Structures are given as C-alpha cells and as structure tokens.
Amino acid sequence: MTMVSTPAWGDAQVSALDDDEVRRIRNDFPVLEQEINGKPLIYLDSGATSQNPRSVLEAEQEFYEQRNSAVHRGAHHLAVEATDAFEDARATVARFVGVQDDELVWTANATAGLNLLAYSFSNASVDRAAGGAERFALKPGDEVLVTEMEHHANLIPWQELCRRTGATLKYIPLDDAGALRLEEAARLMTSRTRILAFTHTSNVLGNINPVDVLVRMAREVGALVVLDACQSAPHLPLDFKALDVDFAVFSGHKMLGPTGIGAVYGRRELLNAMPPFLTGGSMITTVTMEEARYLPAPQRFEAGTPPISQAVALAAAVNYLSETGMRRIALREAELGQRLVTGLSAIDGVRVLGPGPGEERTGLAAFDVAGVHAHDVGQYLDNLGIAVRVGHHCAQPLHRRLGLSASTRASTYLYTTSEEVDLLVEAVAQVRPYFGVTASGAAS
Amino acid sequence: MTMVSTPAWGDAQVSALDDDEVRRIRNDFPVLEQEINGKPLIYLDSGATSQNPRSVLEAEQEFYEQRNSAVHRGAHHLAVEATDAFEDARATVARFVGVQDDELVWTANATAGLNLLAYSFSNASVDRAAGGAERFALKPGDEVLVTEMEHHANLIPWQELCRRTGATLKYIPLDDAGALRLEEAARLMTSRTRILAFTHTSNVLGNINPVDVLVRMAREVGALVVLDACQSAPHLPLDFKALDVDFAVFSGHKMLGPTGIGAVYGRRELLNAMPPFLTGGSMITTVTMEEARYLPAPQRFEAGTPPISQAVALAAAVNYLSETGMRRIALREAELGQRLVTGLSAIDGVRVLGPGPGEERTGLAAFDVAGVHAHDVGQYLDNLGIAVRVGHHCAQPLHRRLGLSASTRASTYLYTTSEEVDLLVEAVAQVRPYFGVTASGAAS
Amino acid sequence: MSGLDSLYQQLILEHSRARTGADLASLPDVATGEPATGQGLTGQSHQLNPVCGDEITLRLSLGTAGDGQAVTEIHWDGEGCAISMASASILSEMAPGMSPLSFRHMIDHFRELMRSRGKLEADEELLQDAAALAGVAKYPARVKCAMLAWVAAEDALHQAEASQTAFRAL
Amino acid sequence: MSGLDSLYQQLILEHSRARTGADLASLPDVATGEPATGQGLTGQSHQLNPVCGDEITLRLSLGTAGDGQAVTEIHWDGEGCAISMASASILSEMAPGMSPLSFRHMIDHFRELMRSRGKLEADEELLQDAAALAGVAKYPARVKCAMLAWVAAEDALHQAEASQTAFRAL
Numbered sequence A, B: 001m002t003m004v005s006t007p008a009w010g011d012a013q014v015s016a017l018d019d020d021e022v023r024r025i026r027n028d029f030p031v032l033e034q035e036i037n038g039k040p041l042i043y044l045d046s047g048a049t050s051q052n053p054r055s056v057l058e059a060e061q062e063f064y065e066q067r068n069s070a071v072h073r074g075a076h077h078l079a080v081e082a083t084d085a086f087e088d089a090r091a092t093v094a095r096f097v098g099v100q101d102d103e104l105v106w107t108a109n110a111t112a113g114l115n116l117l118a119y120s121f122s123n124a125s126v127d128r129a130a131g132g133a134e135r136f137a138l139k140p141g142d143e144v145l146v147t148e149m150e151h152h153a154n155l156i157p158w159q160e161l162c163r164r165t166g167a168t169l170k171y172i173p174l175d176d177a178g179a180l181r182l183e184e185a186a187r188l189m190t191s192r193t194r195i196l197a198f199t200h201t202s203n204v205l206g207n208i209n210p211v212d213v214l215v216r217m218a219r220e221v222g223a224l225v226v227l228d229a230c231q232s233a234p235h236l237p238l239d240f241k242a243l244d245v246d247f248a249v250f251s252g253h254k255m256l257g258p259t260g261i262g263a264v265y266g267r268r269e270l271l272n273a274m275p276p277f278l279t280g281g282s283m284i285t286t287v288t289m290e291e292a293r294y295l296p297a298p299q300r301f302e303a304g305t306p307p308i309s310q311a312v313a314l315a316a317a318v319n320y321l322s323e324t325g326m327r328r329i330a331l332r333e334a335e336l337g338q339r340l341v342t343g344l345s346a347i348d349g350v351r352v353l354g355p356g357p358g359e360e361r362t363g364l365a366a367f368d369v370a371g372v373h374a375h376d377v378g379q380y381l382d383n384l385g386i387a388v389r390v391g392h393h394c395a396q397p398l399h400r401r402l403g404l405s406a407s408t409r410a411s412t413y414l415y416t417t418s419e420e421v422d423l424l425v426e427a428v429a430q431v432r433p434y435f436g437v438t439a440s441g442a443a444s
Numbered sequence C, D: 001m002s003g004l005d006s007l008y009q010q011l012i013l014e015h016s017r018a019r020t021g022a023d024l025a026s027l028p029d030v031a032t033g034e035p036a037t038g039q040g041l042t043g044q045s046h047q048l049n050p051v052c053g054d055e056i057t058l059r060l061s062l063g064t065a066g067d068g069q070a071v072t073e074i075h076w077d078g079e080g081c082a083i084s085m086a087s088a089s090i091l092s093e094m095a096p097g098m099s100p101l102s103f104r105h106m107i108d109h110f111r112e113l114m115r116s117r118g119k120l121e122a123d124e125e126l127l128q129d130a131a132a133l134a135g136v137a138k139y140p141a142r143v144k145c146a147m148l149a150w151v152a153a154e155d156a157l158h159q160a161e162a163s164q165t166a167f168r169a170l
Ligand SMILES: Cc1ncc(COP(=O)(O)O)c(C=O)c1O
Pocket: A281, A303, A304, A305, B047, B048, B109, B110, B111, B112, B151, B153, B154, B199, B201, B202, B203, B228, B230, B231, B251, B262, B394
C-alpha cells in the first residue's frame, strides 16, 4: 500500500489547505451557517452531495435573470448569449479534467452517464455494426469486467447490458481489507474482456485504485476502460488523458455544483463512432419519417434541451475548486482522512472499512459500530448536529463482502474543519454506551 | 375546426388575463426588464423555453442555502428536509396535471421521458417477457403509430425502438393545412397498432389535436397512448386522467421552471409492470454481483441522484401558474394566438402555418416570409429586440410536408403583452422591403 | 426528555436487545396456511424496508378463543435498527390473545400515529407498550422502521385468514 | 451603419439575389477528378450547416495558368439564408484565376476573420468583395452561414488535387 506521505498527486511545492483557510472558505457556503437541534451543523455527507458556494448560486441566478434561453437552436440575442455561456461552461469543465471540449458530454448525473455508455454499446450490438460501431458490439462469449467494490451505478447498467447482449459479467474480487485482488484481476483479464469498468476511489472504502496498473492490463487485452470518477473528480486533481482511460463519468452535485448535471468523457474517435443513446432534438442533421442522421459528439449524445443553467453553475463550481487548488484540497482531505481513520479505529468496537491508519485514503471513512445498527448511529449523530450517511451507500455487494449490510460514513470536503472531525470521533465514542452495548459487542 | 369562441377548456365563469394583469405579472420576471440593442426585449420564444418568475429562482436558492442534501438515502436532518421538499414537489406537480404522486417520474427533460418509455418497451422486448412485461414487448408485425407533425423527440425514439425490435413505424399524415387526417388515422389504427404517440399541441402549427377522438380509436384496438404534452402542460389546464392517456411527458423549462427537469406520467399499474430503463442507485431493493431487484414506480425509473433543486423550483413554477389560473392563461393565449395569426396573415407574402384566423389555436404562430430565409427574418427581428425562433423547430418532416425547410415562430406566454404582438406584426411587415423582395415573392 | 431520548426510550432499547419472538429461524418450517390438527392457522409474511434494505420474516398463528378467533403467537426473524427490532419485539409480546378485529384496529391506529409527524397523540390504552414508539413519528425517515413488523403482521394475518377460506372451500 | 445594415450590406443583399455560380443543377454531371481532354481537374463537396440544416454542393475546377495551376470555375447548388447565398456568390466570382496557394491563403484569413467575433480587421486587398462579409463575425450564430461555401470550396479544391495525384500515379 502507498503510504500517505507520498500520494500520487502530491507535489513538494504545494501545501495542504490549513484550518484558517478552511474557516475563510466556509464563509462562502451559506448552508453551513445553520444550526440543527440548537447545535452548529457539522456536515460530513459531502460524499453523497456537496454544498454550494455563493458564487455557484449566483452564476445560476445571473444566468436566469440575464440570458436564459434555449441553446444552439436560436439566432436571437439571448440564445446567442446562452449558447456562449453553455459552451464556455463545457470548455471550463473539460479543461478541469484535462480533455477537449468536444469530448465532454453533459448528462443528468453520473448514473445517466454510465447508462449512456452501456446503452450505446447495447445499441451497437443490435444493428449498428454496419456503421463502424462493431468495436462496441457485445455478443455471447464476450466479457465485461467490473470490481466487487462498485457503486450500483457502475454495476447494474453492465449487468443489464450483459443480459441484453448475452455477454458475461465478471468481477475483480476484494481481499478481506477491501482492496482489489490484483492477481485475480490479471487472471480475469483475457482476450474475451471487452470492457473494464471500475471506480477511481470507492465511495465506501476511501481507497484509491491503481488506475495505471488496471489500464495497462486492459490495454494488453484490448479492452475499453471506463472510469467512475464520481468520488475522484471532486477531490483529486484529475487528468483523464494522463490516466489514459477511454471513458470517465462524474456528477456535478458532488463537486460544489447543482443537481441535474453530470458528464461523460470519451475519447473523440470513440464517441464519434458510437451509436447514439437518447434521441430527439438537437442531436440530428436530417430527419425523415423513416430515419434520422446524427451529429458528431458531443451533440450526438445530448438529445433535447440540455441542463443549461446547471452547466453554467458547474463551471462556476470548478472555477472555485481550481482557484482554491485541487492539489491543496486533496492534501487537506488526505489529512482529514487520516484523522478520521486514526480517531475512529481507536474506539472500542468500531471497525473502519478500507485502508488503515497511515495508508493512502481520501477524506472519507465508513465504519461499523459493533452491536449498533448504522441507522441508530446516524440518528445519534444527527441529534448532535452531525450529518453522516448510513446504509449500504449503493454498494450492497461490497458490504456483503465485508460481512455487513450497512455502515456509517463520514465524508469531508474543502470546507471541513479538523474540529468537526474531532467532534465526530468524540460522538462516535459515545454511541455504544448510549445504546447500552458493552465493550465486547454484546448487549449489556 | 373548432372555433375559438368555444375552446374545449373554456369556462363561462372565467375570463382571460387582461393587459393590466399581464403588466403586473411581468414585474415578477427579472429577465424581461432587459434591453437588446437599446430596445426593450420582446421575448417571443417561450415555445422553446420560458422565463422564470422570481419565486422560482428564490425557491431554488432557498433550497441550496437551507436544506441541500441527497434525498431518500439519508437519515440526517438536512436529508429529511430535502426529501420532504423533493416529494412535496412531486405531489404539487402531480396535482397540477391531475395524477397521483407515484405516477409521476422525474426525468432530465421531456426527451428523456420519451426515451424512457421507448427503452423500457425495448427492454421488455428483449428478455423481460417473463416478468409481466409481455404487454410492452414489440415484435415484427407490431406497429407504432405517430403523426407527421411530431417533434423529433416524439419521433426518433420510436424509430429506434422499431429498429431494435423489428416493429414497423407508421404515421398519421397531415392535410395541406397541417391538420391530422383523421380518416387516415382510423384506417391506420389496427390490431397491429401497439402504441399511439402524438403531440397534444404542435410546437409549429399551434393547433390542438383531438385527444378524445384519438384515444377512442386507440382504445378500440388496444394500443397504449403516449401524449407529448410539452406544449400543452405550460399553456392549457390539463388533467391526464380525464384525457385518459396511458402516458404523458412534459418539460419543466417550458413552464416557468428550470432546465434539467421533465416528467413522465404513467398509469400506476403500467409503470409498475414495465422494466426499468436507467439503472443504478436509489431504484433497487437488493443487488448482488449477479443481479438486481427493482423498487416500484416512481423510484424504479429514477436511478441516481435526481434533479432535486429543479423539482423544488418546478413546484414553485406550477404554483405560480395555478395561482394565476391555467384557464385564464389559456384564454389569454388563445387571444394572442388570434392576434398573431390575424396580423401576420394580412401581410403580403407571409404564410402562417396551421389553423387560420378564427380557428382554434394556441398562443404561438410559425410563418414563412416568401423570398426571405427564416434566419434572415429572425436576424431582422432580433435587431429590433424581438426574440423569435427560426429553423425547423425540431420538426423537419412537418416542414417538408408543408413545402418548407424552415419557418419563423413567435410564441407567447402569460407575460406577453398585446403590444408586443403588434410590434412583431409591424416588424414582420418590414422584412420583405428590407431584403428587397417584391410583393410577388421574387427579388426586386 | 431530549428528542433523542424520546425516540430511544428505555423500553425500546431493552426490547431491541431482548427481542421477544425473534426465534423463527429456530422453529420448524410450517407449510403456510395448512391447519395442523386441532390447531389454528398460520400466515407468514416477508417485508423489506426499501430505505435501508433491512428485512423481516414474520409468522402469525391464529387459533380459537371463546366464540371467535385470536392471534396465538408471533415469531419472526430479521435484522434491523433498534427501532425495528424493538417494534417487532413489542408487537410479538402484545399480539397473543387479540382478536383479528382488535389486532387490525390497533395496527390502523399505529399506522396513523406513525404517519402523523407527531401531530397525533398515542392511544396508550390501545397501544400499551407500543405507545413508547410514538416518538418515531417525529422522524419520518424512521417510520418505516417502526412499521416493518406491523406491516408483516397485517399481511401474515391476511394470509392466515385467506388460507382458512381456502381450506373451507375445499 | 446600424448593426443590421453592416451585416446585410447592399453588396450582400445583391449577391444573395443574383447568386453567381448557382447553376450547378443545370450543368451535366462530371465524374469528379477525371481530367477531361486538355482540361483541368474537378473536385466537388457537399456541406451541411448543422445549425439550420441548409446545404450546399459546390464544384471547383482547376486548370493551368502560366507555370502553375489556377481555379478556373466554381459552380454550386444550395439553399440558405442571404448570408450563405451571398457568400457563395461572392466566392464564385472571386475565385477564378487564383492559384491554389493564394486561394487557400484567402480562405484561411476569411476563417480567422469570421471566428474573431469582430476583433480582427478584414484585409480588404486580400478579400476584396468578401470583405463585405466582415460584419458577420459579430454574429456568432451566423458564422457558419458565411463559411458554408468556403468550407465546401476548400474541400473541393482538396478533392481536385487529390484526384490529380491519383491520376498521376496511374
Ligand atoms: C412538442 C415538443 N415535444 C418535445 C419537446 C422536447 O422537449 P425537451 O427539449 O425539453 O426535451 C419539445 C420542445 O422542444 C416540444 O415542443
């Protein structure tokens, strides 16, 4: 395991955000000023959805008040301004993840992005093989490879794709600590493997998967690589070109942006060879009652009125992140992640999932409290104003693998203070006593 | 043709909004205060996207500043509040169109809604027949019936569904005036017809299709009825139950709401029998590495993080519409529609598409200016601060049927004044002289 | 009592650990609805809480009591939070001896109470120990927890009665 | 000149109606690239403006002029707005006699000008009548209109040259 002292994206020149800066950052987030049950809100659920700085809310408001219009299809003034704002937003977000403008497709969320890929491949398998889409077609004997730690969004679309095409879904299993068993990955990656889809960082374990190793394996067998960057795009400096993946998806609401928007990155030549997914207006060249011809990417995949104001707001969000500095954010969160795992692991009866203290992890930690159900843990914390997530976090197979059905997850972001982490740890230490569970894990 | 004096949704008790009220309403719409080229903006492109009243922007802002959180999956305070706001929004919008809460599925836009239906039927055709989804499965010999006036969003998804399943796409043709040829509809509707999909009101013609007649025909042959309500939900009082359709779709951004949200109505028993479309988190009960089991509707169709703040904002939008009164809005727009068609038809060389003066029409009118390309018409109008839409309006087959490749469309809404319509008409009268086209249609 | 303490009353925490009736897994399988000799009818129901994925399987037996029928026993198997476990335990303790009519009546009241968002008062006479669950109503996200066993019991009762009708119809 | 009048200059409106070279439909088909006896080479291109759906088909002929080659004629067929029609007409009028090099040079400058959002000045010597289209640059939605014929001509030139190479290689 990589030790936290040398994270892959680290840089000697850059230091982590410090608590003073974080306190200044917090002033930009109106929602954090709130009290819950008379106690200041401690928001530790950014892994589910992040909060929005004022600049993001203002960008959206400004758009609606000054240039709201449909895009691409209009010649009038507002339409031109809206189109400019929309395409500038695409360029901004594309730059943020190191890709070209026309390689970034807007979707409703990351889930829709993964479905876009799976359905496009599915369509290629039905009747598009003529149009250069053969390379995406799946048939019985072909395999799609995922991992046992995937979020349902990066699992079920592939299950369904396999059902529709007769291909087989395989998965890279985890060891007891929740890490990918890379020797198994090597064994599973064969000439039958057509697609490898995996998450960059798990939304439960907080680990960082070895993208380079997995991409190399996939390249050797000629498989397409799909990266679920939902939990990395908000938290780590990213460059999809440098990571050398074929596709990647992420969601706006997890990276200071609004709900209702996500994105798919795809290598240009791939996107333009893939059959469309959603069809309708704004993605065609010519339509007769009999058939339609389609525009190149990104329009090819953006049927209907897109999430215009959401794109504008998401651009404001990534500008906020860039100005703060993704490396500094990542270093800061690595520190908070260590603080979490160290503090929580020290509590009697608490088991933190994923990497242990000193091992590389992101700024989140999911844990089990022996003898207390996760929903009761969450309820106890909520009473103290601490917002955490409880449940399977859309990763049932992962929890099953670790012998659990649910866990409690605390996830940080650039606005999280060290004191908040400490208050969480203190509170968790009170949970078992409150519910009358003895140190041994049995009920008292 | 129905005469405008007795619109189907008319009501002796209720009067149209008048100009004074419209002027008051305009104060609620910040974007309308703008000037374009030193002239007050005249926004006649609401058919593409509508503007937002302050209450809608505030609802969204308030949500982000006070209770932004992921929904359904969280036990903490903010999550509970966000879930409440989100589900209350669903109830509000469901009531607005006369359906039950669990019969309304959120989508990214109307296009995504129509694709949801087409792909769910497509999935039913592949391998779901076992699970009670037989009734949605299509096979060679089956037919899907649309009309020649459909928006691409209600045409291409059905073309693609037919390609995937081997079914045949048929269409109800139009007469030279652009009206549905109902005698042809009767002939085309046979026991092979499995789905009838048509638009309530055309986004180009401004006509209102006879839903009752078409539904009756479809019921006789046992076809499912899909209504594209994109242009009716914003402008007419609607009750999908009373219209007796099986499914209907609409988009938020055309009805004072934000982009990034639309909805599908489906009868409960149908939605719950249909296979899912998008898969991922929040729509499952149990997931293993091998397979997933799905929740009932609406969750079954809402994979991933939904458009939460957009739903809240859309609820504020329909509240604004309800408070103003949908009947009054519809009556007002019928008046504006008449004013448009009467004024424009009187101009030499201008041909209005769809119903003529005195015939029932909504508040929009698309027209052709002989000898001047629609984009030049639009440019001329834009110079005067008048925002109209030019092009095929995502209805290429309709334009082709009428012998055109493009048209210019002026579309009104509850904030449009009579003077704005008059200014448009005056301006259009200047177009041919400006471009040096003589009365006969030839260049001078 | 703080908000949290009114949710997790001492009685609830105790039941969540003691779990009366949580012995279904150790009982022999019963062919549902088949009336054993001289014995009552049995219905079984499996319910899932979609919010958390927790499940319960509950078996309810119906026997004769005086002129009419009465619930004789409830056994269940399940995992879940303190609220759901306590709720199943309390219900299993209370149900035996109740007529189907009053059992349903109690479930209806409980459901109404749970959905009231704290606006209804618990009928303590009717609900007895289950009145301790009244605090849940103020936590909408936890209402399904409290209801889980009750929905299962309602369904199991229905199954038991249906099998009876089926049996009579033979 | 008002914004609109600088977009629709008199010269443009005239060209949009006169349409020099808009006679392709009435010409006989040419097997693209096959050099007619003693004549030059021909390339043809079809371009679509995705914004509006308007299309143009343009044929360009290349002949010898002095030591080198020169565009000899341009014919086209298409429907579109005044900008696109005028642009095709002006180009057809200007192109004959230009060497491939200077023709490309002119197209490059025109493209740069169009994309400049009004920030570049037109090189009037280079663009001649086409400088009248400079106003389009301030209307991003119309830039594709002005470019349509030029993109087609660039592609047609490329086709013509490619066919020449192919012919020589025979
Ligand atoms: C009749 C009709 N159907 C469908 C649509 C598609 O709506 P959206 O682009 O919001 O998906 C529109 C709007 O453009 C429309 O007018």
